[in-house]
Amino acid sequence: MSRIAMEGKVLSENERVAAELRERFHHNQMFCANLISSPGSGKTSLLEGTLAGFAPEDRVAVLTGDIQTDNEARRLSGFGFPVKQITTGGACHLDARMIQRALKDWDLGALDILFIENVGNLVCPVSYDLGECHKIAVLSVTEGEDKPLKYPATFLKADLMILNKIDLLPYVRFSLDLARNNARKVHPEIEIIEVSCTTGQGFDRWRQWLEKSRANVSSLCLA
Amino acid sequence: MSRIAMEGKVLSENERVAAELRERFHHNQMFCANLISSPGSGKTSLLEGTLAGFAPEDRVAVLTGDIQTDNEARRLSGFGFPVKQITTGGACHLDARMIQRALKDWDLGALDILFIENVGNLVCPVSYDLGECHKIAVLSVTEGEDKPLKYPATFLKADLMILNKIDLLPYVRFSLDLARNNARKVHPEIEIIEVSCTTGQGFDRWRQWLEKSRANVSSLCLA
Numbered sequence: 001m002s003r004i005a006m007e008g009k010v011l012s013e014n015e016r017v018a019a020e021l022r023e024r025f026h027h028n029q030m031f032c033a034n035l036i037s038s039p040g041s042g043k044t045s046l047l048e049g050t051l052a053g054f055a056p057e058d059r060v061a062v063l064t065g066d067i068q069t070d071n072e073a074r075r076l077s078g079f080g081f082p083v084k085q086i087t088t089g090g091a092c093h094l095d096a097r098m099i100q101r102a103l104k105d106w107d108l109g110a111l112d113i114l115f116i117e118n119v120g121n122l123v124c125p126v127s128y129d130l131g132e133c134h135k136i137a138v139l140s141v142t143e144g145e146d147k148p149l150k151y152p153a154t155f156l157k158a159d160l161m162i163l164n165k166i167d168l169l170p171y172v173r174f175s176l177d178l179a180r181n182n183a184r185k186v187h188p189e190i191e192i193i194e195v196s197c198t199t200g201q202g203f204d205r206w207r208q209w210l211e212k213s214r215a216n217v218s219s220l221c222l223a
Numbered sequence: 224m225s226r227i228a229m230e231g232k233v234l235s236e237n238e239r240v241a242a243e244l245r246e247r248f249h250h251n252q253m254f255c256a257n258l259i260s261s262p263g264s265g266k267t268s269l270l271e272g273t274l275a276g277f278a279p280e281d282r283v284a285v286l287t288g289d290i291q292t293d294n295e296a297r298r299l300s301g302f303g304f305p306v307k308q309i310t311t312g313g314a315c316h317l318d319a320r321m322i323q324r325a326l327k328d329w330d331l332g333a334l335d336i337l338f339i340e341n342v343g344n345l346v347c348p349v350s351y352d353l354g355e356c357h358k359i360a361v362l363s364v365t366e367g368e369d370k371p372l373k374y375p376a377t378f379l380k381a382d383l384m385i386l387n388k389i390d391l392l393p394y395v396r397f398s399l400d401l402a403r404n405n406a407r408k409v410h411p412e413i414e415i416i417e418v419s420c421t422t423g424q425g426f427d428r429w430r431q432w433l434e435k436s437r438a439n440v441s442s443l444c445l446a
Contacts, residue, residue, distance in 0.1 A: 038261040038262045039261045039366055039370055040261060067374060067376075068372065068373055069372050071369050071372070071373065092346035120373070121344060121346050121347075122261075122344070123290065123315035124315050143262055143263025147262055149294070150262065150289055150291055150292050150343070151262060151343075152290075152291055168365070168394055168395070171391055171394050172391070
């Protein structure tokens, strides 16, 4: 069997499990977002700022993926919401089976929002459907405006691009317009929100986006 | 055949081709460095600054890998040295066969140094030997000090870590000491050079490292 055929088989098995997850999320009217970016783009900082903005009674949880270490889970567990680390032990992405296993002992009926923080990798994670409602691409302004053109699959499949670290704009050569145009060349309908996890700038728009997506979960998320 | 067995077969075929490449590089006394990092860590900027420092008669060349676009090759071809783009068309890493194909019409006897700029990905490229003398991990100070712990394979196999974008240190929370310690936890003998491609700081040490590695190519690089 060729490598490509084997890869196809692995992916179609993933699709099957992802469809089960999607059905389960839908059944529980739970909104799930899958965050994808390079290492160091600020996914964990974004989630820290996001969790800090929820009220204690909000029904939100996080699964966070890493090849090694449970740093993320430790950073995120201080907010009082359920957080679980998935350590992939070498794999460069999360797959649907890992999500299924991690959710085994969680009651999804008790959750409204589930964030999945994928392994830091702008290439591989996008090929693995996790049953999520939306993929979100996070790009920081220190990485260069060309990334949507160089890693098009992630930006094509993401419904939202978070442009992070905008507090660093005065110190780097980075054109917001060019980055936006590059993202829209790949995916004309992509939504774009600029944020800084250091200053909190843009978090109002990000929270509105979450609120809107949450409200539309029943109509939008059963792909 | 299981996926792991298939992956093993792909990797051992890669080892075979990489050994041929290594023998060919050694035969030509050519020094080859394989640069690995996240997207946007500054591999291309590092190479721009590096090529700018060579004299026109220096015998240096670059292979640069990307999933899509030939932006890198266009940025690097203005220095008068041979540059070739490898577009992987989806693959998340360069493999030895891609290098072999790209070098087919180049006379390695006419080169002293070959830089290979890998696909921007801190996970997968390290599994693919390209016959290089040294792997070099590039980490920028905007990415966080924890990356060597979270992506240990790359920092374990790299002989040198370039800490890039140190001109941004005043504007980000990043401890050079912690980053160095984390890299040395994974790989106690790793060399570390701090640079800024914007100010040129640290390029003297990086050039000395290249010079030393070049001089030792016959004794060090036939693994």
